[in-house]
Amino acid sequence: MPASSMTDGAPRTRIPGVPSGQRRHVAVMVLVIALLLLGSQAPVYRVSQLTAVFIFALAIMGLNLVAGYGGMLSLGHSAILGVGGYTTAILINDARLTPLSTIPVAVVLGVLAGALIGLPASRVKGIYLALVTLAFAVSFPEFLKRFDGLTGGAGGLIVRSRDLVPPPWSGFTRAERGEWMYWLAAAALLLGFALVRSLTSSRRGLAIRALRDHEVAAVACGVSAARDRVTLFAISGGITAGAGALYAMYLGALSPESSFTVFTSIQLITGLIIGGVATSLGPVIGGFAVVFIPAVTTELTNGQAYGLVFGVILAAVVFLMPSGIAGWLNGLPKALSVHRHRGTKHDPERHDGG
Amino acid sequence: MTLLVERLADGLTNGFVYALMALALVVVFRASSTVNFAQAEMALFTTYLAWWMTTKGASIWLALIAACIVGFIIGAVTERTLIRPMEKRGEMPTLLMLVALFTALNSIDGLIWGLDYHSMDGLFPGGIDDYISVAGARLYFEAIGVWVAAIVLLAVVFAAINKTRLGLRMRAAADNPTSAALSGINVGRIYTIGWGGAAVLGSIAGILIAPISAQQLSLATMFPVLIYGSAAAIIGGLNSLGGAVIGGLSLGLAESLLTGYVDLIGPQMHQTTALAVMVIVLLFRPTGLFGSRLEERV
């Protein structure tokens, strides 16, 4: 199966219940919180940029579930992001709900949207599935325009900042909304991270990877291909829609023509590839790539070269770092240590010699 | 009646262009088992080139030939440098390469030719009085020219594929690359030629559509054509040449008639309509209406 060759999952032998591992977990948590604290002290525009990074990372994390662990390329995640965003915006504007309380609704609708987009995955695969999901991505803005009574049509929706004030219990004032969003997005990202980790290391998760790599064998072992694929899409949809909800809260404005087109999907995929497919850190790195590459190219060239730079980086990563930056980093210690003889990275090809 | 004729004519014009794009996608799919997401952007590049040549005084026919040559080179070079190295790595890396190319090409067009939209002279007379009347509807030579050009082109392509040695080799390579190679066919070269040929088809489609496109010639001209073309190719069956043509024509006609006559769908949803048809076809026939076996690698 082709997808496996680029998804070097960096297998690690971990023995459960060994205290050193737990100590490492604690150490990692402390490090993460320290980094987040450091980030929150950055200048306001930087904090805002980091918030965008976290939100995109979360969206990419959802995509990683299907595209990375599931081996199913989805071009439809822009629509799921939009479902989350529009749910939050509409509930705040029309139902006058507090922003936080809209997130569960957005997640649930995202699960449904994910399942809907993933439904064809039980029947079609590979390039065909990519095209089906592309259909959802292209149709989504048209749906928004068609049902403009609810969605504001082509003009989009605005959520006023006074409706987005941090909740009183958070201790943040209205003026500190940026910081509040930073921490909220960081918390959501960590939650998403934990969820994906627990999912992929569970037995189901292993089954799903087996499905990606050796479908026939996995099905023979009792894995239900159709159901697992749709489930994976549903969970992925929930995560990405959660990111969409945060996106609406962060930005306060939704625009179908510019925020939720197929190009957003391409952006998410590019982020995932650069970060590292089927790695747990890949989406986070991808979030940085998605936010910072345009920022840097804009500073350097001011304009049209942005697409060219993005394309070249994407191609270069696919060529040179098949498992993305995260995969490359994972492989680094191995590469630096003594060359081992048998550790070939390539899939053994079919072995059917007579 | 007049309205019906006009809608049929519009649908046919678009349908032929979709058919050409779908055919290009199918030719590539048969070579490399991938859908060339950058097909439309390759075509956009050569269409810009042709337009630019006409602004420098070249005749549109000369520009067409140049666009075809450059298109062939772009397609062939893409296959050799970006796609062939991904062959062993499978579907996803190949698709990503094409996404990268898609983004980069569009950006390059903008860098070279600017962001303005341009009205482009067509291959056929496009004046206000260049039409014939059918049932009160005006059929413009521009549109009729597209039909004729597309029919001729399709006939040439089908003859080339079914009646020539090169066509035989292409079909053999698409059917069973190993056997083809064991019979002495340089399969790699055939793929390269296939990609080049597909890009030529795309280039011609671009030069046919740009003068009559509502978008005129701009960075956004060709992307919708890709969407419809890929829907048409899927509907017909990704490896079926005839299916691509039938898919393209029926999609063009359905688009024009459905959005024109069915209020429920309404004008906002025309891409959705095409794509919904595609998804439904796929769910019931995963290989499309005329496609044969699904590429399955275990």
Added chain:
Amino acid sequence: MKKLRLLVPAALVPLVLASACGIDDSGDVAGSVNADGSFTVDTANCLDPAAATKEIGDTIKFGWSVALSGPVAATQVRVNNGLQARIDHYNEAESDIGGRAIDFTMKDDAYDPQKAKQNVTEFIERDNVDVLGAAGTGQLAAVADDQNDSCVPLLAGQVAAPQFRDAQTYPWTTTYLPSNTLEMELITQLVTSEAPDAKVGLVYAQSESGESYRTAFKEAAEKAGIEIVVEAPVTTPEEAASQVREAGADVVFNGSVGPDCLGVPEAIARAGIEPEMLIQVSACADAKSIYQAGGAATDGAVLMSWAKQPGSADLESDEAWQEYAAAVTAVGGDPNDNYTIMGWTMMDIVIDSLRTADKDGLTRENIINAARTQTFHPELFLDGIDWSMEPETSLGIAEMQPLRWNAAEGRFDPLGDVLTVSK
């Protein structure tokens, strides 16, 4: 899986608890209208009130977030030429705002609201700009709240959407483009006077602007008692033209922009319709790419304008025009471009606000107060049309001149008098 089942509810519970109460809808007061009709913004709500009242130093920092790449950048770049040329002209030949220079920076947002927000946040927080600008409804929507909370004036935003005109909601924001409501009302005035009892075919694009023209035109037509016989969307120009012909419309209003400015008139001509009047929106004013290219199809087309049109006979002797043309040529732009003219006048208006504000001391507060109460005649506006801002309506452009394209002469000719919105 077990872990997973626990995680989800654990995450959801606090969120649901937090939602126990809805949103508090009490608003803030943004400013007050004085007895003389002028406006005083309330700086008490500012995140940093001191910054709003501090005198600006030797350089006025001005940040614009606009699309320099992506699909709409084509026209935007032409607007930007006008902006840049006007700034250069000020810095080189005027410098009369207390001798200050204007430091003008454009950042690309690729028409993406998220990038626009990022740009404006950087402008405010890192670059400490004194004045902001933005283009596009979605982009302005994404930045307006932050910008108002920070009390940095955003002047002459390149947006037609009416929601940003409300001085109480967005006290620190002004927009340049005439609202579609106003333009449509003037168009219906014109239809009533020039073609009474017309059957109007309404052609509209399925875009944000198209839908907004459509809504505004229908409202205005209803008030004026004009009959709309068909509403034809531009799925393709041909399809729209067919529908117009089937409905037997004798006046066509084309509420679409971009390539359809030319595409629709051509399709109308090709469908064999010869309407009494073909009305285009003001955004379709580009003589060269639309009307000259259109030939017979665009001959006699009518549109509303407030600014001078390139190709008019008297421009040769117009000093202001010559000044403008020289400055635009210097930045590599094309003076005979309506979008460039627009950019120039936008910046003209901003500079006038700054000048006026400088009389009371150049602070952000005074800048926005000046911009909210401003009467000014930009040299490139048509004679008899002023830029007039008042805090209640914030219209800016309230009058327009109907123009008719004369294909034989290759220019726009006035059609009747300047029209004013009825009070």
Added chain:
Amino acid sequence: MSTLEVHGMSAGYGRAAVIHDIDLRVDPGQVVVILGANGAGKTTTMRALSGEVPVSGSITFGGRSIANLRPDQIARLGIRAVPQGRGTLTSLTVRENLLVGASCRADSEVEADIARWMDAFPALARRADQPAGTLSGGEQQMLALARALLGRPQLLLCDEPSLGLAPVIVRDLFSFLSTVNAETGTSLLLVEQNANLALNLASFVYLLEVGYIVESGPTSDFVNSDAIRRAYLGM
């Protein structure tokens, strides 16, 4: 003079070699058979010779090195392989399959050759314009053989031609191979499990065991030989 000479050839998939240090030789007009049990490396040997698997060592054909040439280059030099599984071009017609076999030829005798092999296999003639995918297994095997022969090879590589075919068809096939060899002078290199049939046809035998040539010699040495039994049973 066409002679296949192989010295010290190793080949395999990825980094694991399947066959080791093999020496082989096929003279003009000669029929050579490689016998061996399942998994001995027979198919790998064939694929190495036809260029489908990367190899180390030396392979020369008519004095020219062909090691690691592409399959199509090797085919054009005059070695044609009939792969295991027959490699039918299923969507092409029978006639087109044959034309593919001749697609590198520029001479005018292609049609004559097609007629000749269709005469030999009347089943192919009857279904000349049907998609080849509709043929039965035996017919597809004959088609594969005819397709290879249309390249007018000097050396024909046949990988288990008897696999999955009824005994009566297998007999026909082998008698046909013998005719071809006699009439055209094409050398044959066969891989077979059906030792009896192969030994009837071949004049020289190689025995392959887990990737190594363990014995070789003229056919006469091997009739009723223990070595053959050992090769098959892997003892």
